[in-house]
Amino acid sequence: MESVEVFTTEGKGRGLKAQKEFLPGDVIFAEPAYAAVVFDSLTHVICHTCFKRQERLHRCGQCKFAYYCDRTCQRAAWLNHKNECSAIKRHGKAPTENIRLAARILWKMEREGSGLSEGCLVSIEELQNHVESFGEDEKKELRADVESFLEFWPPHCQQFGMQLISHIFGVISCNGFTLSDQRGLQAVGVGIFPNLCQANHDCWPNCTVVFNNGNIRSLPQKIYSFLLPSLAQKKTPNSIFLLKTGFSPCYLKKISSDALTNTEGMTPNPPSADMVKEVIQFSKDTLEKINEARMEGQYHEVVKLCRDCLKKQEPVLGDTNIYLLRILSIASEVLSYLQMFEEAADYAKRMVDGYLKIYHPNNAQLGMAVMRAGVTHWHAGLIEAGHGLICKAYAILLITHGPSHPITKDLEVMRVQTEMELRMFQQNEFMYYKMREAALKNQKIQVMPEPSNENAPSLFHKKE
Incomplete structure (x- = not known):
């Protein structure tokens, strides 16, 4: 079963009741999932044990639902999959991820x-x-989940009361943490981590959570989690502070009401509240259209929708507005x-500039955004x-x-490569672009004479 690590991002671990002084990146604790499942849409491409994406997975011969890297992963999963396997066969099909996760939790409670x-x-x-704070729509979804769960739950297993079942679904709703694949680039599942659930929310926290090769990491220095679970637990006298959403709730509230453009030297009068409200609604409507276009693979239509939306947003919304950042x-x-x-590079840079005003410097989501912007600029030839x-x-x-994560390793390779290319660019800009053009076309380099009498220096050197 995969697990998570909690890291600090703040040098002294603000608020951490420990005797040692933590350094940024230190692991505070690592915790295995109490229970975890793969998302419905990815059940056939993600291993149900290690949550790694693989090209060829082996399917469970009994339920025909679960997939594994190999027999090692299949054997490791059997304790948690055994009851699920027979229940799926009896039910005729696999239920949704929430039902499967609730069932795994209750089967573990039955065992232990x-x-x-x-x-x-x-x-x-x-x-x-x-659950007491659920709105009507959430309560309706909860009742539907409970009904579906009772249809799926085998009659020969231990029977639990309705109150406990509802409690489990409430816990999943407000305490579920998304899990990423081995590269950390895609959310592939959801799990429950009881110890991690006790961490307090803070708008400028001292820890982050990363699903890192089977571990959730927590870092000393104020950090945000790049995972996307629901809002945090109630305040308790714990010493670790995490932000469990991409943006803090208080910040979301602020940017909803403080959505005006920075007017420094731009416009003499700020936009009216009605104009802001209109643009926000237009942004929401556009995001729905974008989602539909993306699902249909109409990417040029997505670009058109984004451009049109940005034209409406830019005179009205501030550069840290969540809807502007989402469109960018x-x-x-x-x-x-x-x-x-x-x-793409221009939009990525504007997005990063907004993130830099929102996030702590050691924020994982900021790091991912900066990485994407860097790669985009690199591909654009802006070395x-x-x-x-x-x-x-x-x-x-x-x-x-951490240094061992696949993304960090990839970034190290990119850093070395772009450093080499930057030296080439600084030595001979003309030669650099000719080499780049040839590499993109996968052709041999045919260098035309540069409009200069100077000979091109030797640009390639084996890196020591």
Whole structure:
């Protein structure tokens, strides 16, 4: 079963009740998942044990639902999959991820009892569920989940009361942590980590959580989690502070009401509240259209929607507004996919500039955004800016992900490559672009005479 590590991002570990002084990137604790499942949409491409993406996975011969890297992963999963396997066969199909996760939690409680499991500081029953604060739509979804669960739950297994079942779904809703694949680039599943659930929310926290080769890491120095679970637990006198969403709730509230453009030297009068409200609604509507277009693979339509939305947003919304940043992120991502790198780089830079005003310097989500912007600039031929952004991203992810994480290793390779290319660019800009053009076309280099009497220096040197 995969696990997580909690790291500090702040030198002295603010608020941490420990005798040692933590350094940025130190692991405070690592915790295995109490229970975890793969997302519904990825069940056939992600290993159900290690959550790694593999090209060829082996399917469970019994339920035909679960997939594994090999027999090692399949054997490791059997304790948690055994009951699930027979239940899926009896039910005729696999239920949704929430039902499967709730079932795995209750099967574990059936095996081990409802008290504290090994290594857990709090039992599942003691976790907060916040069911009492659910809105009508959430309550309706909860009732539907409970009904689906009762249809799936085998009659021969231990029967649990409705109150406990509802509690489990509430815990999943407000305490579930998303899990990433081995490269950390895609959310592939959801799990429950009881100890991690006890960490307090803080808008400028001292720890982060990273799913790192089977570990959730926590770092000393104020950090944010790049994982995307629900809002944090109620405040308790714990000493670790995490931000469990991409943006803090208080910040989201602030940018919703403080959505005006920075008016320094730009416009004499700020936009009216009605105009802001109109643009926010237009942004929401556009995001829905973008999602539909992306699902249909209409990427040029996505670009058009983003450009039109940005024209409406730019005179009204501030550069840290969440809707503006979201559109910039999508535009950069899709344009990069379409290999329109120069425009993508411009949007990526604006997105990073906004993130730098929001996030702590050692923020994992900031690091990922800077990395993407660096790669985009690199592909656009903007080697100086690209190398600088890649170096910045590498420095952040060394802390948030650690040196052994696949993304950090990839960034190290990119840093070395862009450093070499930057030296080439600085020595002979003309030769650099000719080599780049040839490499992109996968052709032999045919260098035309440069409009200069100077001979081109030797540019390639074996790196020591």
